[in-house]
Amino acid sequence: MKFAILVNEGPFNHQAVDTAYQFARAALARGHEVLRVFFYYDGVHNAHRHSAPQADERNIVARWSKLAEEHGVDLAVCVAAGLRRGVTEAVIAPGFRITGLGQLIEAGIDADRTMVFGD
Amino acid sequence: MKFAILVNEGPFNHQAVDTAYQFARAALARGHEVLRVFFYYDGVHNAHRHSAPQADERNIVARWSKLAEEHGVDLAVCVAAGLRRGVTEAVIAPGFRITGLGQLIEAGIDADRTMVFGD
Amino acid sequence: MLHTVNKSPFERNTLEACLKRAVPGAAILLIEDAVYAALAGTTLADAMTSAAQRFEVSVLGPDLAARGLENAALVEGVTVVDYGGFVDLAAAKGSVQAWL
Amino acid sequence: MLHTVNKSPFERNTLEACLKRAVPGAAILLIEDAVYAALAGTTLADAMTSAAQRFEVSVLGPDLAARGLENAALVEGVTVVDYGGFVDLAAAKGSVQAWL
Amino acid sequence: MNEQDTDGTVTKRFMIVNRKAPHGTVYALEVLEMVLISAMFDQDVHVAFLDDGVWQLRRGQMPGALEMKDFSKTYRALEGYGVEKIYVEGESLAERGLSEQDLVIPVEVIARADMARLMDGMDVVLTA
Amino acid sequence: MNEQDTDGTVTKRFMIVNRKAPHGTVYALEVLEMVLISAMFDQDVHVAFLDDGVWQLRRGQMPGALEMKDFSKTYRALEGYGVEKIYVEGESLAERGLSEQDLVIPVEVIARADMARLMDGMDVVLTA
Numbered sequence: 001m002k003f004a005i006l007v008n009e010g011p012f013n014h015q016a017v018d019t020a021y022q023f024a025r026a027a028l029a030r031g032h033e034v035l036r037v038f039f040y041y042d043g044v045h046n047a048h049r050h051s052a053p054q055a056d057e058r059n060i061v062a063r064w065s066k067l068a069e070e071h072g073v074d075l076a077v078c079v080a081a082g083l084r085r086g087v088t089e090a091v092i093a094p095g096f097r098i099t100g101l102g103q104l105i106e107a108g109i110d111a112d113r114t115m116v117f118g119d
Numbered sequence: 120m121k122f123a124i125l126v127n128e129g130p131f132n133h134q135a136v137d138t139a140y141q142f143a144r145a146a147l148a149r150g151h152e153v154l155r156v157f158f159y160y161d162g163v164h165n166a167h168r169h170s171a172p173q174a175d176e177r178n179i180v181a182r183w184s185k186l187a188e189e190h191g192v193d194l195a196v197c198v199a200a201g202l203r204r205g206v207t208e209a210v211i212a213p214g215f216r217i218t219g220l221g222q223l224i225e226a227g228i229d230a231d232r233t234m235v236f237g238d
Numbered sequence: 239m240l241h242t243v244n245k246s247p248f249e250r251n252t253l254e255a256c257l258k259r260a261v262p263g264a265a266i267l268l269i270e271d272a273v274y275a276a277l278a279g280t281t282l283a284d285a286m287t288s289a290a291q292r293f294e295v296s297v298l299g300p301d302l303a304a305r306g307l308e309n310a311a312l313v314e315g316v317t318v319v320d321y322g323g324f325v326d327l328a329a330a331k332g333s334v335q336a337w338l
Numbered sequence: 339m340l341h342t343v344n345k346s347p348f349e350r351n352t353l354e355a356c357l358k359r360a361v362p363g364a365a366i367l368l369i370e371d372a373v374y375a376a377l378a379g380t381t382l383a384d385a386m387t388s389a390a391q392r393f394e395v396s397v398l399g400p401d402l403a404a405r406g407l408e409n410a411a412l413v414e415g416v417t418v419v420d421y422g423g424f425v426d427l428a429a430a431k432g433s434v435q436a437w438l
Numbered sequence: 439m440n441e442q443d444t445d446g447t448v449t450k451r452f453m454i455v456n457r458k459a460p461h462g463t464v465y466a467l468e469v470l471e472m473v474l475i476s477a478m479f480d481q482d483v484h485v486a487f488l489d490d491g492v493w494q495l496r497r498g499q500m501p502g503a504l505e506m507k508d509f510s511k512t513y514r515a516l517e518g519y520g521v522e523k524i525y526v527e528g529e530s531l532a533e534r535g536l537s538e539q540d541l542v543i544p545v546e547v548i549a550r551a552d553m554a555r556l557m558d559g560m561d562v563v564l565t566a
Numbered sequence: 567m568n569e570q571d572t573d574g575t576v577t578k579r580f581m582i583v584n585r586k587a588p589h590g591t592v593y594a595l596e597v598l599e600m601v602l603i604s605a606m607f608d609q610d611v612h613v614a615f616l617d618d619g620v621w622q623l624r625r626g627q628m629p630g631a632l633e634m635k636d637f638s639k640t641y642r643a644l645e646g647y648g649v650e651k652i653y654v655e656g657e658s659l660a661e662r663g664l665s666e667q668d669l670v671i672p673v674e675v676i677a678r679a680d681m682a683r684l685m686d687g688m689d690v691v692l693t694a
Contacts, residue, residue, distance in 0.1 A: 003428070008566055010129070010164075010204070011204070012161075012203050012204060012592045013160060013161045013592045014590075014591055014592075015344075015589060015590045015591065015632070016344065016370070018633070019344070019369055019370060022421045023421060023424060023425065023428075026420075026421035026422045026424065026425045029422065030425050030429075032425065032429070040468065040472075041132060041464065041566065042129060042131075042132045045161075045164065048204065048205025049205065050205035050207050050209060050210060051202075051204060051205035052205070052207070053202065053203045054199075054203075056635055057203070057634075057635055058633045058634065058635075061205070080173075080471065081468060083173075084170060084171070084172045084173075085129070085131060085164065085167065085170060086164070086167025086169035086170035086171070086210065087169070088169050091169060100475075101471060101475045102475050102479070104472070104475075104564075105452075105475055105476050105479045105481070106479070108450065108452060108562040108564070109448060109450055109479065109481065109562075112429075113428050113429065113433065113434055114434065114562045114563070114564070115428060115434055116434075116436040116438070117344075118436065118438040118565070118566060120329050127694055131464045132464045133462075133464075134244075134271075134463065135244065137504055137506070138244070138269055141300070141321045141504070142321060142324060144321070145321035145322045145324065145325045149325050149326070151325065159600075160592065160593065160694065175507055176506075176507055177506065177507075199599065219603075220599060220600060221603050221606065221607070223603075223692075224600075224603055224604050224606075224609070227580060227690040227692070228576060228578055228607065228609065231329075232328050232329065233333075233334065233690045233691070233692070234328060234334055235334075235336040235693050236244075237336065237338040237694060239685070239686050244462070245462070246459050246462070248351065248489065248490050248533070248534070249350060249351050249458070249489070249490050250349060250350055250351070251348065251350070251617070255585065255616075255617055258678060258682075259678065259681060259682040259685060261683065264686070270461075270462045271459045271461075271462030271490070274459065274490075274493065274534070277534075277535060279535030280533065280534050280535045281533045283535075299503075300503035300504055301503075303500045303503040304461050304499060304500055304501040304502075304503045304504045304506065305460065305461060305493060305499060306496035306498035307496070307498075308498070309498075333688055333690065334691065335583070335685060335688075335691040335693065336691070337693065338585070338693045338694060339557070339560075345590070346587050346590070346618050348617065348618050348661070349617070355457065355488075355489055358554075359550065359553060360554065361554050361555065370590045371587045371589070371590030371591075371618070374587065374618075374621065374662070377662075377663060378663070379663030380661065380662050380663045381661045381662075383663075399631075400631040400632055401632070403631040404589050404628060404629040404632045405587070405588065405589060405621060405624060406625055406626035406627040406628070406638075407624070407626075408628065433560055433561055433562065433563060434563065435560075435563040435565065436563070436565050437457075437565065438457070438565045438566060
């Protein structure tokens, strides 16, 4: 089965981001496909490559990048939401790409299930 | 009277940031002093110099910078909260500085009133 | 003490939490989405009318205007202030607690 | 349909909002801070027990464990699932609505 | 649930759910951008307003008082974009002392039970 | 409200208010960093737990299940930092089916009315 995932919030402040990640991992482990994770609203902050949590904390940004690297998951960051919040090509981490909001709707069309995680 | 202001949330997503700014402006207009605006939690995102909202939208980051320039308001960004979220010296806008959480407590001691704006 | 509340009472418990702990006569300012609490004619208006008798309740005018409520009827006993009035309240009331 | 709720019912109205609109027999999964709704012995437990008779209610185990509730008593009729179970529910129930 | 058109393309039932008040958070504004985009994909798009989301449609909003953009005008443009299935829950209006006359656009007011059934038939539900 | 010490330094009554559950948001964790820092300033620091904030003190938390840090141990270190005025509202515990035995540290459980009076006497109230 194909999943699309929408992430509405930024990392650390809201567990929504963690749940989205754990859901994606579990879906892949079940043999499903994760077509795209789309980052909207404050969700765009998930892409900051300057994020440097303490050594004993989970590294949320790096974890997403690894998911993209290992499973080819498409990490799509909304360009308009990103521009407002200073998340541009200049600061995004590996595996993320900046794109239009239409890619969220496309993912909703192509996927069997669309999951939303937010505040 | 001396005011200290704590901002808990990022720009655009939460009006808390707007209210903090309007409060600071109004306090200055009343002849009060704004000792420091301290940015903690997701509040650190207020400092992103890459933030580029649409032309017909308020520019929250630039507005803070202008407040610092015109009135000498100290815009202090928590280093630990910033590191987690990718807000480091590399990306901060004019007028902001990265500093320790102790500066929030100091502001609370030095100010006559401490205001908190958040979600 | 001045208490500030910024969330809609239809969505969150912060106004209720504040009303349970504010001491009689305390000042409460409704800002941002909490301004909906000040409206007459809602299912929450009676509770607010009663609160306005125990506390000095005010509401931020620019937040009402932004939401299309500039001329809306408010519950009895609630005063409208602007940002300058917010500053005056904070200065007058000794200390401030934001219910988040 | 699978409904997900992620906020504490003591703080927000999302669980209530979901319960008002879910059709009888729908699946509801409590995640993140919403897991507190599944606990026995709280002032909200009766409402949840009643909801568990009308809906297929489950709760996310890792979120219970994180909060020190791994061995806490839950209201009758609530099932515990892990992330894999969450995925299975989403796959099985046709479509998903997150109450945010 | 989704229909296969005669030319083989898929049409899905999308619903964009608005449950939050405007201006206090950005969701109402950015959701509206989502609604406009969704209209470009030839899908069966539904927009629902319930709980505090009904405040988004309140007449007379002047967010200029907060130096914010007045996007409530955009709701009037939705029909022109082909977004015609706009539903407002009657109970949510009544609880807030609102009636249809208080809203910026004519909408279909439906009962809570009908909103529940409508939601249950969707393929993709986007909330904020 | 604030006291002037004999050496001319000011001691203020600070209260750090915890009303939010842990893990669902970061507030509980980052507030704790604020509490630790505040202890370094020779002020009269109070930490209050009420509403969902009381869940922060629940025994047996295993946030490792979410790949998150277990900061609930830090509450036990507070006394060593000189933070001794920790108050938990009894009504908040009772509503949630909790008692003092369920908490990671011994605390002073006070009634809602006393919490109200305590808050009213503060100079600086930091909430999240």
